[in-house]
Amino acid sequence: MFFSLLKNRRSIRKYKIHEIEKDKIEKLMEAVLLSPSSKAKYPCEFIFVNDKDLLVKLSQSKPHGSAFLANAPLGIVVTADSAKSDVWIEDASIATTFILLAAEELGLGACWIQIRKRKYSETIDSEEYIRNVLSIPDNKRVLAMVGVGYPDETKMPRQEGDLEYDKVFFNQYGNY
Numbered sequence: 001m002f003f004s005l006l007k008n009r010r011s012i013r014k015y016k017i018h019e020i021e022k023d024k025i026e027k028l029m030e031a032v033l034l035s036p037s038s039k040a041k042y043p044c045e046f047i048f049v050n051d052k053d054l055l056v057k058l059s060q061s062k063p064h065g066s067a068f069l070a071n072a073p074l075g076i077v078v079t080a081d082s083a084k085s086d087v088w089i090e091d092a093s094i095a096t097t098f099i100l101l102a103a104e105e106l107g108l109g110a111c112w113i114q115i116r117k118r119k120y121s122e123t124i125d126s127e128e129y130i131r132n133v134l135s136i137p138d139n140k141r142v143l144a145m146v147g148v149g150y151p152d153e154t155k156m157p158r159q160e161g162d163l164e165y166d167k168v169f170f171n172q173y174g175n176y
Ligand SMILES: Cc1cc2nc3c(=O)[nH]c(=O)nc-3n(C[C@H](O)[C@H](O)[C@H](O)COP(=O)(O)O)c2cc1C
Pocket: 009, 010, 011, 012, 013, 064, 065, 066, 111, 112, 113, 114, 115
């Protein structure tokens, strides 16, 4: 069951118009809060956005790879307090991964949008732009956003033959 979920998950960037039900949004909220955290510091905070104007603004966070968010019924912004944990990137990344997997389990499609290290313009970081749009305090980092919605595209699950087993070793690097 869990393995078919892993296999079927693909990045979905086209969504049907209809809204995501409240109970499914609550499940996604539960999922992010269930994600593990180094030393149980829990430095992450999450902003669930369904306001159309805000989604359009967020979709402009960087020149490439975020435009599809304008047509998503839901965007989830993953933030963290870097002062709370030296490994906030790992914590925020696994929380983002939990969103992708929970979305798949709920029959929704989702796609990660990278924000950390990306630029809105030559002088403004994507993080700074998003902090302004959503009134996020300056001391919070923004790792990523996730677009979520009912899929309006189908993608083939990864096939067994596509998996690069030559990247996986036993006991010693390079040993199969
Ligand atoms: C760290 C990370 C950042 C990503 N950033 C973006 C992004 O900014 N925009 C986007 O459309 N997809 C983004 N993706 C999705 C990847 O493009 C996608 O996972 C990859 O093409 C493999 O496809 P799959 O997810 O369908 O297996 C990101 C994925 C990861 C893990």
